Structures are given as structure tokens and as C-alpha cells.
Amino acid sequence: MMRLQKYMAHCGVGSRRKCEELIRQGRVFVNGSQVTEMGTLVDPNNDVVTLDQKQILKLNNDKIYLLLNKPRGVITSVFDPFGRKTVLEHIGWKGSRIYPVGRLDYDTEGLLILTNDGEFAYEMMHPKHRVEKEYYCVVKGSPKPENLSRLRQGIDIGGFVTSPAEVTLLSKNKESSVFRVVIKEGKNRQVRRMFDAINHPVVYLRRERIGNLRLGSLKPGQWRYLSEKEVNDLKRISGGSMQYD
Numbered sequence: 001m002m003r004l005q006k007y008m009a010h011c012g013v014g015s016r017r018k019c020e021e022l023i024r025q026g027r028v029f030v031n032g033s034q035v036t037e038m039g040t041l042v043d044p045n046n047d048v049v050t051l052d053q054k055q056i057l058k059l060n061n062d063k064i065y066l067l068l069n070k071p072r073g074v075i076t077s078v079f080d081p082f083g084r085k086t087v088l089e090h091i092g093w094k095g096s097r098i099y100p101v102g103r104l105d106y107d108t109e110g111l112l113i114l115t116n117d118g119e120f121a122y123e124m125m126h127p128k129h130r131v132e133k134e135y136y137c138v139v140k141g142s143p144k145p146e147n148l149s150r151l152r153q154g155i156d157i158g159g160f161v162t163s164p165a166e167v168t169l170l171s172k173n174k175e176s177s178v179f180r181v182v183i184k185e186g187k188n189r190q191v192r193r194m195f196d197a198i199n200h201p202v203v204y205l206r207r208e209r210i211g212n213l214r215l216g217s218l219k220p221g222q223w224r225y226l227s228e229k230e231v232n233d234l235k236r237i238s239g240g241s242m243q244y245d
């Protein structure tokens with residue numbers, strides 16, 4: 001519940017003082033009843049507030065966008081029939097319904113966006129927008145250059161040939177090699193299946209970036225809200241027409 005004049009100000013009607021004035025003038029109705037008392041409380045989700053017979057609509061500030069560094073051992077889902085911990089349980093989310101944009105495997109760490117904005121989620125995941133996803137990837141052994149070329153050109157991962165990927169060797173030792181991999185698709189377990197196809201299984205995988213949004217210094221398990229600019233930048237690359245409002 002929220003004081004009426006505060007709610008009106010939130011909706012962009014004007015300053016609180018201006019809203020108090022409008023209420024005093026008898027121009028504001030809540031659920032069809034005129035309100036002139038200043039302390040009146042409204043429920044922004046259920047009450048209909050009008051000014052001069054026109055409904056005051058909420059600005060789109062009820063949209064939620066957050067960025068989680070998903071730890072390993074947590075499932076990217078809002079419910080798991082096998083009782084495994086979900087990302088929402090992990091962050092202890094008690095707010096309105098949000099869900100993950102795309103998914104990371106149980107054993108994959110890294111950047112995961114959660115939102116209640118269905119259009120945003122749809123556009124972000126739509127293959128036609130080819131939003132870049134960057135992974136830090138440790139694989140067993142030392143892949144040969146010709147196999148890395150196959151990954152770069154596109155490789156059959158079982159019924160699907162991937163589009164060209166950026167695959168950059170960052171370091172290696174006797175047991176394993178570390179790569180930065182950038183793909184523009186999001187097939188199920190794609191990076192793992194790409195390296196499986198050249199017989200160098202992934203032993204550690206972390207998503208570092210989606211579009212221009214980076215994981216930054218968030219530790220596994222930590223989360224934060226996205227800024228308005230970050231949301232707008234993502235909307236620009238994933239569709240162009242949507243704007244945060």
C-alpha cells in the first residue's frame with residue numbers, strides 16, 4: 001500500500017505537492033470514489049486511480065531485471081521436479097514472479113539474467129538476433145589446431161551444425177587448455193557439445209558476457225539489479241525497437 005499522492009508522483013503525474021493539490025481540488029478518484037483526504041492509501045496493483053476521469057497508469061517501473069552469477073549445482077528453472085535447488089531458491093527471491101532468460105547447465109557457472117519482462121526475454125533468446133554469449137571454458141587435454149578450426153567454422157554437434165564461433169586459446173598446461181569461446185546461438189549444452197565433438201570434454205564452464213553485459217566482479221551466487229542503461233543496451237542489440245520506459 002502506498003499514499004495516494006506518492007503513487008501519483010510515481011506515475012509521473014507531477015511532484016507530490018502538485019498531486020496533493022489535485023487531490024484537494026477533488027479531481028482524483030480511487031475505484032470510482034472521490035478522494036480528498038491526503039493520507040489515503042492505495043494498492044498500486046489493484047486500485048484504479050483516475051484524474052479528471054482518466055486512469056492514471058503506472059510507469060513501467062514494475063519490470064524487474066537482475067543479473068546473477070549462477071553458481072554450479074543450481075538449476076536454471078523456477079521449479080525442479082527432482083527437488084534440486086533452483087536459482088530463485090538460491091537467491092531467496094520473495095518478490096513477484098521472475099524467471100531466467102535462457103539457461104545455464106546445472107554445472108555451468110556465470111552470467112544469468114532473471115526478469116519478469118516476457119517480451120525482453122523472448123527477444124534476447126530469439127536466434128535471429130544473434131546476441132553474443134562469451135564463455136570461459138576449460139577443457140581436457142590440448143586440442144589440435146585443425147580441431148579448433150572445425151569449431152571456428154561450425155561443427156556438427158548431433159543433428160545441428162553450429163555457426164562459426166570465436167575460439168581463442170588463453171592458456172594451457174599438461175592436463176587442460178583454457179579457451180574464450182564466443183557464440184551467437186544457444187543450443188542446449190552447446191559449448192560442451194562442441195568440445196565433445198572434438199573429444200576434449202569441458203571440465204569447467206562459466207558465462208562471462210551476454211551482448212555488452214559482463215559478469216564483472218560478482219562472485220558465484222551473488223546478484224544485483226541491472227541499471228536502466230544496461231537494460232536499454234541489451235534491448236537495443238536484441239530488437240532495436242523496445243525501450244525501457
Ligand code: URA
Nearest residue numbers: 104105108189191192
Ligand atoms: N553451453 C553449454 O554447454 N552449457 C551452458 O550452460 C551454456 C552454454
